[in-house]
Amino acid sequence: MSEPFIETKSASIDYPIILTSAQQSLFAGLANTMTAGRFARSGRVQYVTALNGLTVSIKAGDRVGLVGRNGAGKSTALRMLAGVLPPSRGHISIHGTSNSILNLGAGMDLDLTGYENIARMSRLQGIPKAEWDEVKRDVEDFTELGKFLALPLRTYSAGMSLRLGFAMATTYPRDILVIDELIGAGDVFFIDKAIARIESFASKTKILIMATHGLAVLESFCNRGLFFEGGKVKADGSVREAWDAYVERGDV
């Protein structure tokens, strides 16, 4: 199998700002057009450019850390690079399979038991059926949820479902791993365990892309840094270069 890579060319993402429900109404829109704007003052939909012309090439072996202030476009870039959000303008080509730790709760059903949710998420992730037993064992070991796995998710505390979501996101390695900020991952005992698990999981993937605000995390996980500002990449180089560019803006 060929090596995975990600390439983007002037990829931009514009989010619509939905202020009034009339902007999602066909009839209000039509009435507005036909009366030359006299019917509703909802006006045209405004867009915010969250990511502005990203051109980047990521190859196998790259461990990319994204730094920048809140709202600089890191999370949007991560979603796009993970392949779950297509660019509204420009191009992206993703070669290889990917895994992401972006929103851990996604794909969980409160009415199903822990075990049923494991099967559900295995299916959604496209994990081959032959591996499901192994996944189940791994998640049992890691989450330490014991008998709770046989109970519906609605009986879980927030921390417990988080553990399950995290375990599922880090059980079956793919070519590409995309991680957003590792914060608030459960109780004190869980954090160390989670970091150890991420370290071993990340070492099994060929491309790692993560957003972080910590230099220590950046230095231990990454070999390349991207500094984001205002939806653009302002520095692309070593971890140090990206971090220095970030710090220079006087935000740390």
Add this chain to the structure above:
Amino acid sequence: MASDDLKDIIDGFRKIRTAIWLAGEDMRTRYTRTALGPWWGVLSNVVFVGALGLTFGAIFGQPMQTYLPYIAASMACWTFLNGTVVEAPSSFVRGAGIVTSYPIPLSTMVIRTVADKFALFGHFIAVYAVLAVWLKVPVTILSFLMIFPALLIYAVAGYGFTLGFGMLGARYRDIGPALSSVMMLAFLITPVFWQKVGMRSETHWLIDFNPFYHLIEIGRAPLLGYHASLTSWLVSMSVAVVVLGFGFLIFASMRRKIYYWM
């Protein structure tokens, strides 16, 4: 259609098992925590066919032996068509959580909706099958085999419709409720529980121009042991092709932007 759009559609078919599984889950969720499970659906259909059959059969002066299977077969087809039209606009919105978190194509949600509606079709077919055996509906093998091309046309039309209206419905949220009202009206003006034969001939155009009439005809004729007219087949095929083309067009022009509106 750009290659990305085509890839989404092809991936949807390659992962068809995921779509069908999701449809099965929709079915399980629908009847979750009920003692009868899917039999609730069948039971309510039995009540529906029975009540409608007895009252309207009496009003129209129809013999029960032909009228009950007629209603069951008509309702099976109508349930598929109505369900698809009504649910198409929310298909992508419903699947937003999944497609933005997992490597699953948007078109999976289209197959999911169509598969779910076929399951509802099956609920009525169960009622029909019992009636057909009990009341000895004169089904011939040749006429019955025509159910397969009919279902293919349903699948194509349903897929195209959901592909297009799934997009439009995510962007414009009032399309869903609007279509529901339209279908309410369509149910009354389409010969679903009443029959064309009783109509005066100068009013036939009212239903000859109604695509739902032709679509229902090709589906129920095989179940009742007669052949639908060539016109009905031609109209249904044309509807399927046009709707599929429309679906591809809308999908290709809106796919990239729709993620932000879901």
